Amino acid sequence: MRGIRSLGLLGLFVGAQVVALALALPFRSAGLATTSSSGSTSVVTPIYLIALIVLAPLIILFVARRRGGLATIRWLVLLGMTASLSITLQAAFALLLPPATYMMPYGAALYVDLSLPLADIVAVALLLALLIEPQWYIVDLAAFLAGGALIAILGISLGILPAFLLLIGLAVYDYIAVYRTKHMLSLADVVVDMKLPILMVMPSSAGYDYPNAPPLKARSAEPGAGVGREAVFMGLGDVVIPGTLVASAFAWLPTAPLLLGIGPNLLVAIGTLAGALVGYSGLMALVNRGNAQAGLPFLNGGALVGYVLAFLVVYRSTGLGLGL
Numbered sequence: 001m002r003g004i005r006s007l008g009l010l011g012l013f014v015g016a017q018v019v020a021l022a023l024a025l026p027f028r029s030a031g032l033a034t035t036s037s038s039g040s041t042s043v044v045t046p047i048y049l050i051a052l053i054v055l056a057p058l059i060i061l062f063v064a065r066r067r068g069g070l071a072t073i074r075w076l077v078l079l080g081m082t083a084s085l086s087i088t089l090q091a092a093f094a095l096l097l098p099p100a101t102y103m104m105p106y107g108a109a110l111y112v113d114l115s116l117p118l119a120d121i122v123a124v125a126l127l128l129a130l131l132i133e134p135q136w137y138i139v140d141l142a143a144f145l146a147g148g149a150l151i152a153i154l155g156i157s158l159g160i161l162p163a164f165l166l167l168i169g170l171a172v173y174d175y176i177a178v179y180r181t182k183h184m185l186s187l188a189d190v191v192v193d194m195k196l197p198i199l200m201v202m203p204s205s206a207g208y209d210y211p212n213a214p215p216l217k218a219r220s221a222e223p224g225a226g227v228g229r230e231a232v233f234m235g236l237g238d239v240v241i242p243g244t245l246v247a248s249a250f251a252w253l254p255t256a257p258l259l260l261g262i263g264p265n266l267l268v269a270i271g272t273l274a275g276a277l278v279g280y281s282g283l284m285a286l287v288n289r290g291n292a293q294a295g296l297p298f299l300n301g302g303a304l305v306g307y308v309l310a311f312l313v314v315y316r317s318t319g320l321g322l323g324l
Contacts, residue, residue: 252265
């Protein structure tokens, strides 16, 4: 059962990276990047992101202790995710649906874009499902869609050096937050109990009743809970942050057709993902022993090593593209 859970999370992890690679260039064409080029991305940008990510858990834990705080956080997260999904899904659906057209009479300027209402319908449907019956597969679907889109946006917005700094900084922070201050474990308790799609859930069986599952603290306190627990959890950040370097490599590294038309940028992106998967294997080996682990030191470390090795092999340069 533990192997099946690990494979399930692996599928979500890899799938989100594949979605991000497919969306990266269309998202850039749609103007969803926060910068017009990687060169304009300051190395200060990842510092701002790291500061935001460090502060967010502290704010959530502070608000969660207040009366009505959990409900407030849940609504804010769900509404924010719904709005962002509506925007990103519209850009994604625009790739699959017929192009937007003007309807007759043209003078009336009736503009029909099917991607917009479809994106809104899907986003609102997910919001309602999460409010009414947040089963694990609904939470995973929302997290998967949000994760793939966020990876693509971060990848096209951050150059290689800023992405490096982001991965290194957050790996160090995750280590401290899980093993030293341990406030990330308290955050996990809050997030799991609120059934929010900012983590991915993989149960041992499809019939796992996530909404009625006992609190995470209660499960971890049970004898043998580490070995026989019904589900494992992975924070959405563990999927998004290493994926940022995967998408950034694909979006910003020089490209030219190589073997079978595959560009060197894609090869380095695949190498980066392969490195992250090596880190994932080490992470799951420890998680399956029953203790909570900091994911980013493994995943980010593997992604960074994978990127460096792939870049050296493909581009045969020690510059590592850090100027991009």
